[in-house]
Amino acid sequence: MKLLDKIFKLNGGIQTETNKKVSTKNPIKSLPIPSELRLSLRQHIGNIAKLKVKVGDQVLKGELIAEADGNISAAIHAPTSGKIKSIEKLLIPHPSGLPDFCVTIVPDKKDQWIKKTPIDWKKIGIEETNKLLLNSGIVGLGGAAFPSHLKIGNNRKNLINTLIVNAAECEPYITCDDMLMKERSKDLIEGIKLVQSLLGAKETIIGIEDNKPESYEIISKLILKESNIHIKIVPTIYPSGYAKSLIFLINGIKISKEKLPPEYGIQMFNVATIIAIYKFIIHGETSLSRIVTITGNVKEPGNYDVLFGTPLDSLIKDAGGQKIKTNTFIMGGPMMGFKLPSIDVSVTKTMNCVISAEPEMIDNKKEPLPCIRCSKCAEACPVSLQPQELYWFSKSDQFEKAQNYNLFDCIECGCCSYVCPSNIPLVQFYRYAKSEIIAESIIKEEADIARDRTDFRILRLEREKKERAQRNAERRAENTNAEKSKLIEEKRAEIKATLERIENNRENE
Amino acid sequence: MFNQQSPFIQKAPSVTLVMILVMLSLVPGILAYIFFFGIGILLNLTIAIITALIAEYFILKIRNLPIKLFITDGSAIVAASLLAISISPITPWWIIIIGTLFTIIVAKHLYGGLGSNLFNPAMIGYAVLLISFPAVMTKWPLPATHLLDFNIAQQLEVFFYGPKGLIDSVSSATPLDYIKTQIFLDKPYELNFSEGMPIRSYFNASIIISLSFLLGGIFMWFKKIITWHLPITFLVSLTLISLIFWLIDSSLYLSPFIHLFSGGTLLCAFFIITDPVSGPTTPKGKIFFAFGVALLVYLIRVFGGYPEGVAFAVIFMNICVPLIDSLTQPKVFGHE
């Protein structure tokens, strides 16, 4: 273990009240298997998973329910044994509040595992291991849900020499990674060694914020014997846990929006994802559960180890229910999370925290004033953008100008809205502008395809006309006059016969 | 009003709080003014603030905007106060009203209201008054040499009845005005302001008032309302430019010390160029802006036709702000 002193300074960012102590008082709690599990088919970035079961099927714990569709996709597995009750559109945890396809399983309480097959990755090689990872259901459990096999598979093209483990957990209120490190640190270290070998990296650096002293102590003791795993403390500034910010804080490399960390020899994983990969390869257990923090306006905030698909209301009930009834729940942290459409949703792979909203959080009475150009937002932006310019252009629908000012570099962290004296909801304007620009570009692509098809159709019709004219000319040239009149006579006889047939049919009716 | 989405937590002083803190930072300067020049400034402030609030109320009604929300944001009060402080304490009351009406109605609301004004509203009001009423605007009262040594009755008479013959006995020129007039009339002048000269007592008053504004400015910086870029760059640039000229010929040009502590230099550095709405938004832009204002202030003071150049310098640089902003955009994270 070696403590590297040099931390680079992030430009911007904000210091908030972290509110983390309330949910770390008690250890991680497990709940009994609920009466129903509702699994959404779209829990990851990429294509929706392809169903492989139908209503009425019996499934075992860990059995494949839906497989990955293509390379950028992930699989869904049954979190426990039971019967498929229904496949229909239900409410999912999504800011739109629109329903999407979900598979409902009724557990049979036997919790029977499918045959677990640990993977001897050293024997079968990395390519084969990656193919197995494709249907392991493992996605980034830090909240981004990027399929993990793509991150491990990247090694073919580039040489990864550093693995960075994201233990920062910079958003206020969220403590699931912190509790994971306190209670399952041995699994974490073994997982780090495994992933490091899979990637072919030479060293690992764990990035942790300075508000987690106990986890730091536990981890540092365990890595004393390891020569190429180091741990580095970064100051508690939001958003130091954002992937590119953390990479910059640790080793000073600034990665721009178009490039990815592997091009610089770096790969980053969240602590929970590493443990999931470890369990899959060494124990043959697919990704079936995760740690969720329930905090905020509840009587007993804490962390829960729950199966995917667990209904949210059972979690809130176990946490004692809301102290002040607001009926609003925020998924994610208070800076980047979104309001859940209702409490009738279930745990997904991206649900790292649910905050029961306190009345100040959803106070709609703070009216926004016009922008006074104070530039506090520009001082706070971790990507060094000019949020006030982006705001003026997004507000007036001048999307081209907004893109000139690098609108898509915005990571929607919320630092700008946090410091705005006029209470302007800046991030909402950027989200609106980004979705409008993306929708417009999709429409333009479709219009281009339609134009090509129209042009091709006109070409095709002309070609057919030419071919027909040519054929007619050839046929005319072949036939002599005598043969032509004979053909005409034959045709006339045929028509007469058909007409007589129709007359007879009509008389018979 | 709107569907609140992330972020759900916020910790920022509201616009009203920022304006209140700015008013608090002006208090040391106002007290120093009262000590040396009498209660004229309080009368100015009262008339200006009342006119500003009434004008703002009527304009908001005409523009169909929510009145309570915008009157309580305090920006009209701050603009009117800055104008009132920049004007001489013995100005007649109608001049202040005209100036305030121009500030609020023309310079602020006709350009779009809060956050949309192109020029610094207080400076527009001051410039309009300076050009329209040049004689009255340059008359400043004789400073007191010890406490309570001023004639309230005479000052009130000037305030209500306007400048008459009385004014010469209660007023004098400011140091900068004195130098300018002497140069213009080709008379000899003493650059060092030695003790015993009547102008020296004026300059002493100026030093104390400037230091009070400096105190207010440091309070604002401490409370993170302003950043260091604008005031420090302005003061350093002004010092350097005046130093260069003073070293070339110290008999023709005033020393940097006199430039820094006379006129409205420190008021300008901390309160006028730091107006967020009409100023630049990027750190590098702020440095260019402050340097430009310092250069223009010096040029107008020394080579121009007016004794004090702050108002016109600030207005001129306000025109350049959009260009400065677009040329000094900071490098985005990761971009080359």
Added chain:
Amino acid sequence: MLTSILIILFLAIIIGLVLGFSSVKFKVEGNPIIDKIDSILPQTQCGQCNYPGCKPYATAIAKGDADINQCPPGGEKGVRALAELMGVDYKPLNEEHGATKPKSIAFIDEETCIGCTLCIQACPVDAILGATKQMHTIIEKECTGCELCLSPCPVDCIAMEPIEENAENWKWKYPVYSISTIKTKVNH
């Protein structure tokens, strides 16, 4: 006096030569303005503008035969973009050519379809799959919603279904908070 006339004459000849030379050397093939207009048009190929497709309409605008406000699928946004490109004033959509409707996709009722291929021949982007006496179906991704297949169908089995919002194509909405009671130019 004479020298100034000669100088001006000389300058005029030089400039004329330069212009003539560049008009030959830097000549642009085709008419780029038609392509620019066509890239603004929505490519629905519906014919509501009274021209048989978007390219003919673009050509008519470039020649000056047609007005810029005859395209309902392009909507108000399209008219504004055309006005900016052509340098003319914006005018609202001409009601005679129809109203702007939300984007819909055609759907063939398979129970009723008789396999006559009349709709296949009518579709301007070849978005209908089928053959004589075989089932016809609409390729959803290619359908532009032009409605040209509705009238040729002898059994009236084609209907237009608007595209509804789902979790995949959902967009963030404009954060509405109005502080003034005056109507704004753009409707969200």
